[in-house]
Amino acid sequence: MDAKHLGDDLTVVLHTEAELHARLAEMAREIEADYAEEPPLLVGVLKGAVMVMADLARELRFHAQMDWMAVSSYGKGTKSSGVVKILKDLDADLTNRDVLIVEDIIDSGLTLSWLKENLASRGARSVRICTMLRKPEAMKVQLDVEYVGYDIPADFVVGYGLDYAEDYRNLRDVAILAPHVYGGDA
């Protein structure tokens, strides 16, 4: 689905599908160089990271094992509750593995800060983060993020895996959701 199919639901397209893919290719080259010794285990965070994971994994020029977790801190709203729940855990044993968390967005940073700690405590050799989007002005915690696609403003965005009440995930681009859709400020 393209932005043009969504009427006035979006205010502005921040990054097109082509831009996202081009940036992911650059990030993949960095990741390949950094993990030249041994490929990391890619840990995708459902559901938003599905598109990034699918595109990044195929872009990488080494074996890319994938595992998935589902955590939730947003529910149906547009603000993080700060309480992270594991809805689905990993299948893989992380002992001595290099783990690369693959995410769609870092907003307050609360989810990823919690997740990084959680995965490190399972005996991983290293835990790094790759995110397509980050909102520097919205971050509430200090968090090192090794691979960032784009820094964006602190507006509520949808598309490329990102939803509002489970809709808009299949929009190809990343766009700001018009406030009238969710009835207020993000």
Ligand SMILES: O=P(O)(O)OC[C@H]1O[C@H](OP(=O)(O)OP(=O)(O)O)[C@H](O)[C@@H]1O
């Ligand atoms: O930095 P934070 O403020 O913690 O926000 C980031 C989290 O929010 C999104 O997930 P969400 O809870 O919306 O679930 P989803 O991936 O299933 O859409 C995103 O995928 C991150 O996991």
Ligand SMILES: Nc1nc2[nH]cnc2c(=O)[nH]1
């Ligand atoms: N869809 C969506 N989910 C988020 N989770 C954290 N920030 C956002 C955002 O801007 N949009």
